[in-house]
Amino acid sequence: MTSEVRVPTLGESVTEATVATWFKKPGDQVEVDEMLCELETDKVTVEVPSPIAGTLNDIVAAEGETVGVDALLANISEGGEKPAAKQDKPAATAKVEAPATGGDAIDVMVPTLGESVTEATISTWFKKVGDTVEADEMLCELETDKVSVEVPAPAAGTLTKILFEEGATVEANGKLAVIAPGAGAAAPASKTDTPAAPSAAPASGDIEDAPSAKKAMAEAGITRDQVTGTGRDGRVMKEDVARAVAAGTSAAKPTPVAAPRAPSAPQDAAREERVKMTRLRQTIAKRLKDSQNTAAMLTTYNEVDMTEIMALRNEYKDLFLKKHGVKLGFMSFFTKACIHALHEVPEVNAEIDGTDVVYKNYVNMGIAAGTPTGLVVPVIKDAQDMSFATIEKSIGEMGAKARDGKLSMAEMQGGTFTISNGGVYGSLMSSPILNPPQSGILGMHKIQDRPMAINGQVVIRPMMYLALSYDHRIVDGKGAVTFLVRVKEALEDPRRLLMDL
Known part of the structure; x- marks a missing residue:
């Protein structure tokens, strides 16, 4: 039935x-x-x-x-x-049609990719046609807009067919390859499928690193010699690059890649390199441009004297670490200060839905994080209910997942406001771009000693520029300025956070 x-x-x-x-x-x-x-x-x-x-x-x-x-x-x-x-429904982007296989053949399918994700790009094949594989041995790696997905072998046997080469786009639950069961299965005598790129490795013994790893090394500014490869025959994988960056590898300045331009002289074309954008980079580019095209974005600036925050942090950082097991950083102070300001200026924590304005009675704080593959924004849910220690722990855990490429889609959705810290890279001032559908984003910058006039005296103080980019459709200039002033007041006198002033 x-x-x-x-x-x-x-x-x-x-x-x-x-x-x-x-x-x-x-x-x-x-x-x-x-x-x-x-x-x-x-x-x-x-x-x-x-x-x-x-x-x-x-x-x-x-x-x-x-x-x-x-x-x-x-x-x-x-x-x-x-x-x-x-009959299996072929993926819309299939380049090679899979031939019929025997009854004992085992299909390798695209796994579930995550919430609302319907397709992925094959970034790396770790096996080639004819290779013997073990059960659960990694066959290939897929890239979606936000995360990387490893595809293991469903059974031991011989990889007889690869249906999509590296760089191809595949649909969720689509067929990737075929395995003949049994470790002793022979490779097929003839093959009509397009082979994966690793099968074309030169006979001289040169190792071709994973394309995703090459891109990650270029973006992180590190060389091949600074990364230890764990792939087959010492091949560098994307996660190897992430580990090298996380371990504090000394980064050399990346070699700039020539931007496509027309016309290009023949002698210049020979020295240019064209690299396909990763799905993550394509998504970042699209979302940022959509944000500029949709929102009436404006940025207002202020500066904050970090003296009191730095003194408080230095006084209690050892006790904080001993009790909570996590270091006391600046991000928890900024998160608390923003939550305090959002309560007073709720339109900065709102979003536009058609002709309605949706006000959020909670704060899901997005913390922008740079990774070897691009910018991601993990979200700290219900940050308004968290202590300093819980915020620091959450930021640390999310940051580690971001660097390792293990953030889930759910952990990057639902944000109501975002903080971006360009100061860790040395930025003195910038105008951050909104993360739609959010209506506000705070940009933090480098702490720099500057001469300031205090009570008629010129003194040196550690100063930081703050930038609030906001959607002028629902946030007026008065509200934006008030928000920044409240953040400034809370940071310059942290006791205001305790007194809710």
Whole structure:
């Protein structure tokens, strides 16, 4: 018997949703109430459980499709019934069609990529056709907009087919390769599939590093000799670069890559290098440009005397570390000061939804973090309820995940305000770009000793420029200036944070 899986009631006045993620694929066994997929509406996320135990026969509504209430999502065969044979839907970006394989062949599929993620780019193949693989041995690495996903071998055997080469775009749950079971399986006599790039390694013994690793080394400003490769035959992988950067490898100034320009003289073209942008860099570029095109962005500036914060930090940093097991940094003070200011100027913590302004009665603080592959913004949820120690621990944990490329999509979503610290790179002043749909972002900068007039006397003080970029559609100049003044007051006299003044 076959049971239908349909869209549940989505809520008052909600008539449709988008299929965000399928957690099962056709042929998978499911239990009663086991989660099959996740739907997204304008405001909420809805989980769809299995109505019966059995086998997922087919998926009617793929990820990314919009469905109405009570629409058919999938069919489940009750008990141990096997689904009818079904032709796999090819990925839209397939370059080579997979030939038919024997009944014992095992398909290597694209795993679940994360919330609302429907496709990925193959960054690196670690095996080539004909190689023997062990169960759970890593076959390739995929890159999505925000995270990297490793694809292990589902069984031991011989890799007989690779359906997509490095750089190809694949859909979620699409087929990547085929494995013939059994460690002694022979490589196929003939092959129509496009081989992965590693198979073209020169016979001289030169090791071709992973493309994602090359890009990460270029962006981090380090050379091949500064990284220890852990891949096959000493190949440098992206995570090797991340470890080298995290370990404090001395970074050399990166060699600039010539920007594409037209026309280009032949003698110059020979000295130029063209590198395809990673999916993360493409997403960053698109979101930042969309932010400029959508928001009426304006930036206002102020400066803060860091004397009191630095004195307080120096006085209590040892006791703080001893009690809480984490160092007392500046970020917790800035986070607390921003939360304090957001309560007084709530429009900076709001967002525009159509013709409505949505005010947030909570603060999910985004902390911009630079990684070898690009800028990411992990979010500290409900920061308004956290102590200094909890904030420092959360920032430390998120920063480590960002450097290792292990942030989940959920950990980078839902932010209401963002802090970006360009001062760690030596920036004296800048205008940060909004992180949509947020309406405000605070830019921190380098602490620099400067002569200041204090009570008629010229004294040297550690000063920092602050920059607030805001969406002028909902935040007026008065509100933006008030916000910065409140942040300045809280940092110059930290006792105000304790007294809620």
